[in-house]
Amino acid sequence: MNQKRQYKTYTKAFKEEAVALVIDQGYTVPDAAESLGIRANLLYGWKQQFEEKQTGNILSGDERS
Numbered sequence: 001m002n003q004k005r006q007y008k009t010y011t012k013a014f015k016e017e018a019v020a021l022v023i024d025q026g027y028t029v030p031d032a033a034e035s036l037g038i039r040a041n042l043l044y045g046w047k048q049q050f051e052e053k054q055t056g057n058i059l060s061g062d063e064r065s
Helices: 012-023 029-036 040-055
Strands: none
Touching: 012 029, 012 040, 029 040
């Protein structure tokens, strides 16, 4: 009865290709997410991480502490 929830994991390549659909090919996030079979909020998060990495606004683990 008390089963642990199994979360699906995605490869870095899959995430990069998903973000590329939005940034490079002009898909909307909801359309790209639907075509990939993932939730839009997941893709929004990947896109935000990608943009932060590009602008250098992402903090490392040491900087966070």
